[in-house]
Amino acid sequence: MTDSVASRVYNFSPGPAVLPEPVLQEARDQLMALPGVGMSVLEISHRSKTFDQILEAADANLRKLLSLPDDYHILFLQGGARLQFSMVPMNLLAGQAADYILTGSWGKQAIAEARLAGTVHVAWDGGETHYDHLPSNDQLQLHDDAAYVHFTSNETIQGVQFGVEPGTGKVPLVCDASSDFLSRPLDIPRYGLIYACAQKNVGPAGVTVVILRNDLLDRVPDNLPGMLNYRFQVEQKSCYNTPPVFGVYMVRLVTQWLLDTFGTLDAVDRHNRQKAAWLYDAVDRSQGFYAGHAALDCRSLMNVTFRLRAADGRAESDEALQKQFVAEAAERGLCELKGHRSVGGIRASIYNAMPPEGVAALAEFMDDFRDRHA
Ligand SMILES: Cc1ncc(COP(=O)(O)O)c(C=O)c1O
Numbered sequence: 001m002t003d004s005v006a007s008r009v010y011n012f013s014p015g016p017a018v019l020p021e022p023v024l025q026e027a028r029d030q031l032m033a034l035p036g037v038g039m040s041v042l043e044i045s046h047r048s049k050t051f052d053q054i055l056e057a058a059d060a061n062l063r064k065l066l067s068l069p070d071d072y073h074i075l076f077l078q079g080g081a082r083l084q085f086s087m088v089p090m091n092l093l094a095g096q097a098a099d100y101i102l103t104g105s106w107g108k109q110a111i112a113e114a115r116l117a118g119t120v121h122v123a124w125d126g127g128e129t130h131y132d133h134l135p136s137n138d139q140l141q142l143h144d145d146a147a148y149v150h151f152t153s154n155e156t157i158q159g160v161q162f163g164v165e166p167g168t169g170k171v172p173l174v175c176d177a178s179s180d181f182l183s184r185p186l187d188i189p190r191y192g193l194i195y196a197c198a199q200k201n202v203g204p205a206g207v208t209v210v211i212l213r214n215d216l217l218d219r220v221p222d223n224l225p226g227m228l229n230y231r232f233q234v235e236q237k238s239c240y241n242t243p244p245v246f247g248v249y250m251v252r253l254v255t256q257w258l259l260d261t262f263g264t265l266d267a268v269d270r271h272n273r274q275k276a277a278w279l280y281d282a283v284d285r286s287q288g289f290y291a292g293h294a295a296l297d298c299r300s301l302m303n304v305t306f307r308l309r310a311a312d313g314r315a316e317s318d319e320a321l322q323k324q325f326v327a328e329a330a331e332r333g334l335c336e337l338k339g340h341r342s343v344g345g346i347r348a349s350i351y352n353a354m355p356p357e358g359v360a361a362l363a364e365f366m367d368d369f370r371d372r373h374a
Contacts, residue, residue: 010358012348013336014156014303015179015200020261020353023253041249046242054249055238061255065265066188068211075210075230076238076248081106081178081197083228084208085113088150088174088193091230093118094219096147098174101140101166104131104155105342110176114150123149130343131158133295137167147219148172148192154180156200157340159305159347160298165190172216180302181209182258183352184269192216198247200302201351203254207247258352268352269301275350275359276301282366289374290366293343307345311374322346325369334362 011018031040037050044050059074068074077083088110089098097119100111103126114120123142124135142149149168154161156179165173165187172192181196193212199205212230220231226240227233233240238248262268280299283290283306293305308325310317322345326338339345350359 009330009333009335010354010361011335012350012354012358012362014340014347014349015197016205017200017349017351018353019204019250020254020257023250023257023353026253027250042246044245046239046245051245051248054245054252055243058248058252058255061252061259062209062211065182065255065258066186066211068188071214072188072211073214073217073234075212075233076243076251077208077210077233078206078244080205080208081176081195082109082113084176084195084210085110086117087210087228087230088148088195089114089117089120090224090228091220092174092193092216093147094221096145097121097143099123099140099142099146099149099168099171101135101149101151102126103134103152103160103162104158105340106155106157106176106178107150107152110150110152121146126160130293131155131160132293134160134162134298135166140166142168142171144169144171146171148174150174150176152176154178154300154302156303156349157305157343157347158293159300159303160294161300161302163298172213179349179351180300182255182265182268183272183302185265198251200349201254201353203250204247207244207251209251254353271356272301272350272352275354275356276304278359278363279304279348279350279366282363286366286370286374289370293345302349302351304348304350305339305343305345307339308373319344321373324373328369329362329365332361332365334358334365337362 034041062074099121101123102108111120123140149171151166153175173190174193175191177194177196179200182201195210198207217231220229283292289309290306291309308318308321310321329337337346337348339347348362
């Protein structure tokens with residue numbers, strides 16, 4: 001292990017987030033020259049055979065991990081998940097309305113952008129209880145003629161995650177899977193489209209993976225600009241303009257790491273469940289010192305959110321304690337634990353690449369901090 005690797009902290013950032021160390025090492029080793037190519041991945045043409053192979057390998061790895069049927073396309077696009085908030089309705093509404101399930105901050109943003117493109121019905125809104133739980137199927141107000149049903153599988157800020165997909169009958173599901181993509185298997189035939197920015201579980205910022213079923217391309221209006229047109233991007237194999245070459249290369253490395261280390265997304269899921277359980281157990285045995293944000297049945301396996309409760313019951317004391325928690329944790333190399341400004345408290349993001357040792361160290365710190373401050 002080199003010094004730079006030895007001095008790495010445990011990075012609990014919600015994204016851009018921790019990447020697997022073997023991936024970073026391989027990228028570092030190949031940065032000056034790709035083996036047999038003599039040029040860096042940062043220097044090669046996106047029209048070269050080398051890049052074709054990189055993109056094809058990333059595509060093949062994703063297909064293998066997700067058991068993706070042949071009638072689904074994979075796109076590597078730019079503009080982040082936020083551009084998908086716009087591209088999805090621009091391409092798929094086709095004059096109809098869509099149903100959106102609103103379970104947190106990101107769903108809200110997706111709705112705001114979709115409304116600029118067409119009509120949106122909110123099928124459920126968890127705002128009244130600060131997005132701390134998810135709807136059951138019978139609470140959803142869905143329309144049989146909706147163009148699609150959009151949901152956010154994991155709300156990164158609130159830390160609520162769907163355990164199973166919402167039931168939508170024949171209407172295709174569209175999912176913002178940005179913060180739990182490749183963390184578990186998906187029932188792919190239920191989805192029309194899945195999108196995920198890479199910078200949480202799949203690679204660096206700058207590339208967004210979009211998976212979409214072929215029949216949905218029939219809906220794409222002809223008058224959309226090429227860059228925003230799914231049908232055109234499929235025809236151009238994600239290379240209409242210069243794609244995010246380094247990002248696609250990193251997605252290839254991360255997906256290869258998943259295949260080599262875990263083999264299947266079932267195994268990744270088991271690993272993630274174990275890690276999340278360590279932190280939620282620390283919350284649950286704290287006798288109220290730590291209070292989880294999410295209801296028990298929708299706790300996220302990726303973003304663990306909780307607040308600290310000071311003994312005197314004063315909000316200012318809670319805040320002070322949270323600050324102290326974040327600062328002391330950082331001194332122990334447990335970094336980026338501050339919750340999102342809109343929710344406060346603590347958020348530990350424990351994506352695929354967060355090593356179990358990091359999560360175990362955080363759980364131990366939580367017990368220790370509680371013993372000293374409860
Ligand atoms: C669930 C979810 N959706 C969308 C986004 C926005 O992603 P981007 O910054 O790539 O547009 C994020 C990023 O934090 C996210 O967590």
